[in-house]
Amino acid sequence: MTMRGTSWRTAASALYAVLVYGFIFLPVVVLVLFSFQDGRFPIPPFEGFSLRWYEAVLADSRLMEALANSIVVAVGSSLVAVLLGFLAAYGLARFALPAKGVQRALLTAPLTVSYLIIGMGLLITFNFIGFPKSLLAAGIGHVVINLPLCFAIIYSQMGDHQANIEKAARDLGASEWQVITLVTAPMLWPALFAAFFLSMTFSWDEFIISFLLTRFDVTLPVEIWSLLRSGLNPKTNAVGSLVFGISAVLVVVLELVVLRKGRRA
Amino acid sequence: MSATAVDVKNVTHRYEAFTALADVSLTVPTGSYTVFLGPSGSGKTTLLSVIGGFLVPQAGSVLINGADMTAVPPAKRPTTTVFQDYALFPHMTIGANVAFGLRMRGIGSKERMRRAHEMLELVGLKGSEAKRPHELSGGQRQRVALARALAVEPSVLLLDEPLGALDLKLRRQMQAELKAIQREVGTSFVHVTHDQEEAMAIGDTIVVMSHGRIEDMGTPERVYLKPATLFAAGFMGQSSFLKGKVRWRTGGRLDIETPVGRLPLPLNGSGADTGDDVVLSIRPEHFVVGAVEGAALSLGSATVEDMTFAGAHHLAVMRHETVDSFRPMVQMPQTGETTPGTTVALGVLPEDVVILKDDS
Numbered sequence: 001m002t003m004r005g006t007s008w009r010t011a012a013s014a015l016y017a018v019l020v021y022g023f024i025f026l027p028v029v030v031l032v033l034f035s036f037q038d039g040r041f042p043i044p045p046f047e048g049f050s051l052r053w054y055e056a057v058l059a060d061s062r063l064m065e066a067l068a069n070s071i072v073v074a075v076g077s078s079l080v081a082v083l084l085g086f087l088a089a090y091g092l093a094r095f096a097l098p099a100k101g102v103q104r105a106l107l108t109a110p111l112t113v114s115y116l117i118i119g120m121g122l123l124i125t126f127n128f129i130g131f132p133k134s135l136l137a138a139g140i141g142h143v144v145i146n147l148p149l150c151f152a153i154i155y156s157q158m159g160d161h162q163a164n165i166e167k168a169a170r171d172l173g174a175s176e177w178q179v180i181t182l183v184t185a186p187m188l189w190p191a192l193f194a195a196f197f198l199s200m201t202f203s204w205d206e207f208i209i210s211f212l213l214t215r216f217d218v219t220l221p222v223e224i225w226s227l228l229r230s231g232l233n234p235k236t237n238a239v240g241s242l243v244f245g246i247s248a249v250l251v252v253v254l255e256l257v258v259l260r261k262g263r264r265a
Numbered sequence: 266m267s268a269t270a271v272d273v274k275n276v277t278h279r280y281e282a283f284t285a286l287a288d289v290s291l292t293v294p295t296g297s298y299t300v301f302l303g304p305s306g307s308g309k310t311t312l313l314s315v316i317g318g319f320l321v322p323q324a325g326s327v328l329i330n331g332a333d334m335t336a337v338p339p340a341k342r343p344t345t346t347v348f349q350d351y352a353l354f355p356h357m358t359i360g361a362n363v364a365f366g367l368r369m370r371g372i373g374s375k376e377r378m379r380r381a382h383e384m385l386e387l388v389g390l391k392g393s394e395a396k397r398p399h400e401l402s403g404g405q406r407q408r409v410a411l412a413r414a415l416a417v418e419p420s421v422l423l424l425d426e427p428l429g430a431l432d433l434k435l436r437r438q439m440q441a442e443l444k445a446i447q448r449e450v451g452t453s454f455v456h457v458t459h460d461q462e463e464a465m466a467i468g469d470t471i472v473v474m475s476h477g478r479i480e481d482m483g484t485p486e487r488v489y490l491k492p493a494t495l496f497a498a499g500f501m502g503q504s505s506f507l508k509g510k511v512r513w514r515t516g517g518r519l520d521i522e523t524p525v526g527r528l529p530l531p532l533n534g535s536g537a538d539t540g541d542d543v544v545l546s547i548r549p550e551h552f553v554v555g556a557v558e559g560a561a562l563s564l565g566s567a568t569v570e571d572m573t574f575a576g577a578h579h580l581a582v583m584r585h586e587t588v589d590s591f592r593p594m595v596q597m598p599q600t601g602e603t604t605p606g607t608t609v610a611l612g613v614l615p616e617d618v619v620i621l622k623d624d625s
Contacts, residue, residue, distance in 0.1 A: 161350065167319065168352035171339040172417060173369035186356040 028244060035237035043232075053238040063239055066223035069135055070204060073219055077142035078199035082192055084143070085150025090184060093158040094166070104155070111148045118144055119209040126213070133215040141209035146199040153198070157191040190258050197254040201247055269331070270295040270421050270453035271316055276325030278311060285311040286322065287477040293421070293455060293470075298447050300468035301457045304500070308477040309457045310425060316455065317423045318342045330420055340369075343420035347427045351410040353398040359385070359409055360394030366417035384412035387446060404435045411443075415450060422447075424456040428463065436460075440467050461501050465489065473497045489548075491534055495621045498546040503580075505552075505593045507545040507564075508623060514539045519620065521545070524588040525565045528618070535620035542623040547613055549580060549596040557612030564611040567593055569603060579603075583611075 038048035057063055088107055092100060110118065122141050131137060162184070169183045185192065207221040214222060220243060227236050271293035278286040286308045293299045301309035314320040316327060318339035326335045334342055345366065354362050360381045361368075367377035378394070385391055388408040398406055407427060414422055427443070428436040444467050447454045458464055464471050465485040473481040473488060473496070481488050481497035492498035495506070509523035519537060521528045523545065530545075537543050553561045567583035579597040586608070593611060597603055 161352075164348055164350060165352045165354060167339075168346070168348055168413075169354070169365070171317065171319075171344075171346050172366035172413070173340045174365075175340070178369065183354060187354075189356070 031237050032241045032244070035234055035241040037234040037237070040233065053234040054242075056235050057238045057242065060235075063220070063223055063227075066218055066220045067242075069217055070220040073135055073139045073142060073210070074200045074203040077139040077203050078146060078196050080139075081143045081146035081150045081199050082154075082196045085147050085152075085195060086154050086185070086188070086192060088147075088151050089155035089158055090180065093155060094163060107151050108148045110144060111152070115145060115206065115208045119212040122209070123212045133213055135214060135217050135219070137213040138210045138219060141213050142199075142203040142206060145206070145209065146202055149202070150195040150199060153195040154188060154191050157188055162187055194254060194258045197250055197258070201250045201254075204247060204250070205243070268295055269293070270297075270329065271455065272328040272331075273312070273316065274326045274328070276312070276315055276322045276327065278315065278320065278322045278324075284477045286315070289325070289477070289479055291472060291479060291482060293453055295420075295453055296451050297469045298444065298454045298456065298467060299470045299472060300464040301455065301472045301474060302459070302461060302464040302468075302500070303474035303480075304459055306476075307474040309459075309472075309474045311477075312474070313346075313423050313425055313455065313457050316421070317344050317346045319346075344423055345414035345417055345419040346423040346425060347407075347410045347414050349426045349429055351398075351406045353406055353409055353413070355398050357397075358394060359390070359396050359398070359401070362398070362409055363394075363412045363416050365413060370417065380416055381412075384416045385409075387415070387449070388412045389442070403430055404439065407431065407439065411446070415446075415452065419452060421453045421455060424454060426457055426459070428458070428460075436463065437466075443467060465501070471501070473500060475500070491619060492546065492621070495544055495546070495624060498619060498621060503549055503594050504546045504619075505549070505591070505595075507547070507591050509543050509545055511537050511539055511541045511543060521620070524591065525585065526563070528562055528615075530562075530615050530618055530620065533616060533618060533620055535622075537620050537622065544621045544623045546619040546621055547593070547617065549594050550578075551613055551617040552593060552595045553612035553614065554595060554597065554609050557610050561612035561614055564593075564613060566608055566610045567595075568608045569605050571605060572597070572603070583609075 033046065034043070035053055036049050036051070037046060037053070038050035091097065092104055092107075097103060119141060122137070122144065125131075126133070126137055165187065166179050166183055169179045174182065205221065206219075207225065210219040211222050211225065218226075220239070224236065224239055224243070227239070269292050273289060273291050276286050276289045277284075289308070289312060301312060303309045311320065315322050316329075318334065318337055318341075321336050326333055328334065329343055339346075354365065357365070360378060363381040363384050364377040367380055368374075372380075381394065382391075385393060388411050390405060390408050390412070393401070393405070393409075398409070401409065407430075411427070424443075428439050431439060440463055443454070443456070456467065468485055470482065471485050471488050472479055473492075475496045480500075481493040483493075488497060489501050492501060498504045499506075507523055507525065509521040509528070512520045512522050512527070514520075514537070517532050519530050519532060519535075521530055521543065528545070535543070552564075557563045565586055565588075567585045569581045570584050571582045573580045573582075576599075578599050579601075581595045581597045581603070583593045583595055585591040585593065595611070603609065
């Protein structure tokens with residue numbers, strides 16, 4: 001009786017788990033599967049395995065250009081967001097500033113604002129000051145969305161113990177600049193790295209801000225969106241799979257380098 | 266080099282309503298080992314911060330080697346600090362930690378590695394250059410912190426409760442080593458602690474602090490045997506206190522009325538005068554137990570309430586036969602028949618009694 005009850009419950013749990021993971025991953029699996037479709041339509045039945053759509057993607061100069069743009073925007077905006085987030089965290093953690101709590105709240109507040117609103121706000125502002133739509137404008141948008149995240153991650157890792165270590169460095173003759181570059185930043189290396197890679201993944205996937213703020217040179221998600229307007233074909237699946245693959249690689253690198261290291265220390 | 270390493274003049278510092286330092290003045294002679302001793306909140310760590318440059322006092326000045334350093338930042342002072350939590354650089358090797366100060370002074374890498382090697386040898390950690398702080402034990406990290414602070418050859422080395430995090434045995438061992446290292450390098454050491462045994466074992470000079478003031482300052486022997494204040498007598502070692510009043514003073518002698526009777530005493534360095542309220546302080550080992558004869562003054566008799574074995578001797582807490590407020594703490598022999606409940610006669614040699622002003 002109990003045996004049967006238990007196995008029945010186990011089976012139900014297993015089924016539930018399959019449904020949950022299916023719900024999450026089925027779209028991605030279908031996307032990736034039909035990127036290998038040996039036919040003209042990314043819909044069942046699966047007609048055979050082929051890499052021709054990947055060849056088509058790699059041969060498409062516009063897609064390749066957008067890919068390069070996306071990498072430049074992701075790396076550039078993430079570097080700036082990490083740098084600004086680090087300096088803001090250092091300032092707030094180490095100096096007596098007026099209305100500290102308010103300043104911290106203001107820095108993290110954009111996390112709660114939708115990308116659409118941020119994108120529209122930037123579009124209107126840039127229009128007003130005559131700043132042209134460009135990759136730089138999109139990059140600035142990505143700094144706006146990633147700076148609060150970088151700040152929050154880095155600030156959470158700045159403790160009093162580290163403040164004492166910085167004090168020791170000053171005592172031994174280090175200037176403020178030397179304290180930051182030789183002691184504070186290296187000590188926070190895992191947090192800086194985590195902030196950088198998370199920013200990269202967010203910037204890499206981001207569509208709406210890039211869509212609103214770019215014109216001639218666009219990022220990969222915007223270029224994919226243009227492709228989709230002319231209808232589905234396995235090529236869009238192939239490029240989507242590439243975007244997903246690169247995101248997955250970034251997350252795996254983050255896990256291996258930062259989180260493993262944190263566990264060891 | 267001037268004979269005075271540190272000269273603190275009338276330093277006062279308040280944190281809102283709390284007075285951390287109240288008009289503190291003191292000098293640290295060059296090449297000496299000075300210990301600031303006091304309970305937490307006594308101002309000893311604040312005073313160390315003022316000397317190290319981490320805190321600019323609201324009033325008063327600090328001279329180091331004769332130069333005014335009151336508002337000079339730590340980096341530009343000839344002082345370095347060994348922090349309580351060691352504050353080693355976790356991302357650097359031990360060698361790089363020790364050489365850090367030399368690097369900040371623009372000394373080439375070959376020379377600084379040579380000096381780091383020397384320093385690590387001095388503190389007994391030869392050959393650990395390539396290790397990282399997390400690979401070392403607490404005691405070893407302590408040594409690295411010491412080597413790092415000494416590597417830049419400061420005029421004054423400041424140690425903020427450096428042995429606080431170590432277990433008792435290691436602490437006693439490190440005390441001896443700190444003292445030996447100080448003798449070897451000849452740098453002036455200023456050491457903060459709340460442990461009176463540590464202070465006595467290590468210091469050339471002990472500065473006893475309480476409530477932001479210096480209560481007493483002198484050699485360990487002097488502060489122990491002739492404490493200047495009631496607080497110093499109570500904080501440095503154990504003491505039994507007996508209140509009294511000076512009936513009269515003639516020449517070098519005092520006649521003091523106490524609950525246990527009139528005691529004729531020599532001045533013993535006290536400034537007490539006719540009519541003053543005083544407290545007599547007697548160390549456990551200064552009581553004469555049993556046969557009170559010769560020069561010893563009788564203090565009446567007392568009953569043993571509790572005995573604690575302290576290895577080399579027993580320590581008895583007693584209840585006086587006639588005076589409830591007098592609870593003598595008396596050192597008794599290592600072996601003997603005395604047990605709780607026994608009543609014994611107590612006495613003391615006149616020159617062993619410390620006469621203190623009653624400021625309670």
